[in-house]
Amino acid sequence: MPTMTDRAQTILVVEDDPAVGEALVEGIGTEGYRVHWETTGEGGVAFARDRSPHLVVLDVRLPDGNGFDVCRRMRQLGLRQPILMLTVQSDQLDKVLGLEMGADDYLTKPYHLRELIARIRSLLRRAYGEFSSTEADILYAGDLTIDRTRATVTRGGKSLNLTPTEFRLLVFLAQHPGQVFSRGQLIENVWGSDADFYDDKTVSVHVRRLREKVEHDPSDPAVILTVPGLGYRLAT
């Protein structure tokens, strides 16, 4: 969604594998961020120190040492920007170690580009407090961009075709990311005056259809999540 303005955020990618690096530069770049790619920990630390990027994507395996050390050195230099670690193992230890060394989040290889982008957005939102207002014209949900004024939902520049009810449902959830809503609350807030005519089943049916349009893999929802016994929430 390259509608980003002059204040495009800079993201530093520290990754030694050329194939992965190129794909990341291109993939993150198409989301409207400025991407700088370093192949060594040394280069990464130098760039972070001199140019102060908005966020760092850091591979755990680097030719000149491991990502944990790089992470620690960045923190020692006083850098407070979010650091997203790319670990190779689904190991408890890596997670604990990464978070101890000052990483804000981690992602295990092999990961999906869309998941990486969703994490980057989430970290940036948390760090710089953008788009938290319910009155904002542009809302974000995972790697979706919701434009309230134009009533469009796009992913990677491609428009998704939602019905008005689905759009209202998505906007309401996106205005309160992470907050859990019961089906009754959703009926009240999304269907409004017609609420009396609808029941919980209606909500489930609409959520299911909405997921089929907005989820990458509708059988494994990652944007609109079911909370057992309570209702729904938007993934943060």
Next chain:
Amino acid sequence: MALLTAAILGGILIAVLANHYTRAEDRYLTASARLVVAEPPPLTTLRDLTLWARAAALTTQTRVQVYGADGALVVDSGSPDALDAGSLLGRGEGRGHGRHDRRGLPNPLGGGLFGGGHGSRSGRALTMDMGNGAYVRLSEGPASGRDALMAAVVAWVLAAALAVGLAALAGWLMARRISRPVVALTEASDRMAAGDLGARAPVAGGDEVGRLAESFNGMAARVEATVTSLRRFVADAAHEIGTPLTALQADLELAERKVGGDDERRLVDRALTQTDRLAVLSDNLLQLSRLEADEPAAERYVADLASVAREVADAVASRAEQAGVEFVVDVAAGPLTVALAPARLQTVLANLLDNAVKFTPEGGTVTLGVCGEAGRAVASVSDTGVGIPAEEQGAVFERFHRARNASAYPGSGLGLPIVQAVVERAGGTVSLASSPAGSTFRVTLPLARPATG
């Protein structure tokens, strides 16, 4: 056995010696009596007779008694020990002199053997006719070898007791020397069997047991090296696959955005599905090899089964709903602390729930139950799915085994082996009950002490 034989032989020897000495004493008495009889007493006064008897007693070193034909004692020399040359010179009844001294002297071993010393006295007696109706009775002769015999018996008994003691000590030492390395070897092999590949037996000495321990250690080292390098290979391979797979996935995702036609999009989606499958496979292999590389008791973490179950339920709920499957969550308040890393406990429940949702048709129900039961934490995952054929229920925990009626569903064939490996390493069990109406997997884990720090 040897001791018993020695005892019997010793007994026989003593009996033979005792017999021999008894006969020697008898012969001595007989010879002495002949001497005494050959030189008849002067039949004068009683005093002369007494002197004669004493002289005879001194000469023969026996007690000489003379009895009349009527059997009455006429003269008694008294014990030869009480006699000396003085008593022959008529100093009369001076037998009391020196008695105490002599009695007080220690009896020299074998003193009686030479007849010269005043050793102990034989208990044998001999009566011989003197030819004139009277007869002489000789007794208390030198005890010949009896002292030596008694000393030998005492010495033998002492020696036997000492020998028994020494033999017992030597046996105990030997047994300890032999059994200790054998026990250590058994322990090492038990530890190895339990999965501690670093277990080695101590090599003590160059004897058979030492050589056995050496060869055991050699074998153990080879097994450990082989298993370690195999596990490392699997882990490295899974690891190395991760990087190109990430690049491939990212490129496919980028391509997905750029392709125009539906046909092309379908091809890219299909390719992405397969890279996902590869990713799951390599992740599962990595997990399994890491589980196996772990020391069995290396689990230093604890987790609350109840709270982990709620987390996993949250993660699965969306998928279940989207699949049209009712998801019932019945988790006790907890905490139910078990000795497992939270991530591994998550894997266990997620794998079981993934399977349950996957194999349950739309309209079915998946139930997650968690509770404490008799000192154990129990998690059960039930579904109303297709079930597992009875003949395959034993094989579902085998690697890459996929039930015949599961071939239409995606999966790596490693989910349940991972569940089993994690659960069993934490001292728990996983069991399965299945019918065509559905399956229930039940995991029990021992409760652990909650983390203190």
